[in-house]
Amino acid sequence: MSHHDERTFVMVKPDGVQRGLVGEIIGRLEERGLKLAAAKFMQIDQDLAEQHYGEHEDKPFFDELVAFITSGPVMAMVWEGADATRQVRQMMGTTDPKEAQPGTIRGDLGLDLGQNVIHGSDHEDEGANEREIELFFDEDELVDYERADEPWVYEDA
Template identity: 55%
Template sequence: MDRTFLMVKPDGVQRGLIGEIVARLENKGLKIVAAKFEKLPEERVMEHYAEHVEKPFFPGLKSYITSGPCFLMVWEGKNVVSITRQMIGATNPAEAVPGTIRGDYALEIGMNVIHGSDSTETAEREISIHFKPEEISGYERIDEKFLYE
């Protein structure tokens, strides 16, 4: 099974969307294997967003992502990265179709509710930044035999 990293950002937490987002992903058939609720420390923000540190928008991004707690998660399933990216919707909520998380709950790029890894390589990197291996719990869902061929 593949894994990906998802994070409900401070605006999603403040708006009470954690349960809705988790329910959508579970109802799809994906499996949550790790989660934590925390205000991100600066060192992990710098590591997570390393490719953006020198960009002009980074100070605002850093201020926003550390403005309150986030809900960090590791999800598992076949093709989980592409499936979750489709469920999340376009980065710009104005371009996200209705039925996606951003299409239903976000209005601005800067506050777009959720982050999701964009590739399996990125997922591995982001998971390793936020979770220790022992914090990830593998298990078999009772309905997996009805989800996968």
């Protein structure tokens, strides 16, 4: 991992997979200059879902979150780049797609709060990235490489 890179966890949720948006979302992240470090197309089981949403365990919508994220396959990924977590959050748009700006992933591709296409680690939650990456990926599944366009993405590459 180069010195200006941060890793962040991103997931295309079951609705995004069912609607055929995986390629569109990966394309947007690549076009921004972010680098794919790991990807896993998978079905999340109950146990993993409960761990993933652990911070919401006491909230009334917890069971709905778990039911939704286990309702179909997801594309779990790790992306790298300068300030990657904040960059991805900005690209995703606000949690409620009806309020998300046009041009953002949710603003362009989503309409419903419960089915908002994508999950990304929270840049304001210290350690969210590490926790989520470790939950979905073993260390040896993270690929470290240099992308050929890095000198054209970063001034100091």
